Amino acid sequence: DHFEELVALVALFRPGPLQSGMVDDFIHRKHGREPVVYLHDSIKSILEPTYGVILYQEQVM
Incomplete structure (x- = not known):
């Protein structure tokens, strides 16, 4: 829907998030x-x- 959501999807499509379950969350x-x-x-x-x-x-910072 928005540019920010596209940025979030790029950040989610990485090994750490994919394996942690945070994508589903x-x-x-x-x-x-x-x-x-x-x-x-x-x-x-x-x-x-x-x-x-x-x-x-x-x-986090």
């Missing part, structure tokens, strides 16, 4: 099949664009 949350849960309200704004999945190293 991203897909299920994007389509509303699984709830997005944030461990703390302070990280919601950081993880909201990726449906609660830590996808980029910048989200």
